[in-house]
Amino acid sequence: MSIFLKTRAVGPAPRYALAVTICLGVGFLASAVSAQASKCLPRDTLVNSLSKKYNEQLTGGGLQNPQQLIEVWSSSDTGSFTVFITRADGISCILATGRNWNAASLVPQEGVEG
Numbered sequence: 001m002s003i004f005l006k007t008r009a010v011g012p013a014p015r016y017a018l019a020v021t022i023c024l025g026v027g028f029l030a031s032a033v034s035a036q037a038s039k040c041l042p043r044d045t046l047v048n049s050l051s052k053k054y055n056e057q058l059t060g061g062g063l064q065n066p067q068q069l070i071e072v073w074s075s076s077d078t079g080s081f082t083v084f085i086t087r088a089d090g091i092s093c094i095l096a097t098g099r100n101w102n103a104a105s106l107v108p109q110e111g112v113e114g
Helices: 012-037 043-054
Strands: 040-042 057-065 068-074 081-087 091-098
Touching (some): 040 043, 043 081, 043 091
Antiparallel strands (some): 040 091, 057 068, 068 081, 081 091
16 A cells, blocks of 8 residues: 555645655665765775785776876686775775676787778
């Protein structure tokens, strides 16, 4: 049975208010979960953990802006990977982790140059 069927027939305003409240609550909850999910720590600590625990090494990265560096670390042994951003103050925040890393090979193709 729908929650809307239990409301009194006083018009659309209470239903609208309830819908808005639910949407805002879900939005705030998603923001809180997202904020808790990103883990930030000193870069040296993170890199040591990735190297020792997961056998990951620097795979690539680049400057997002003058104050932030994005790095990708991966392991060909375990298939794990970690993407994190390092701020100018030396704190790194993990953006994503995963399994089954597939490294792209940049081997030039044989054939006609052009």
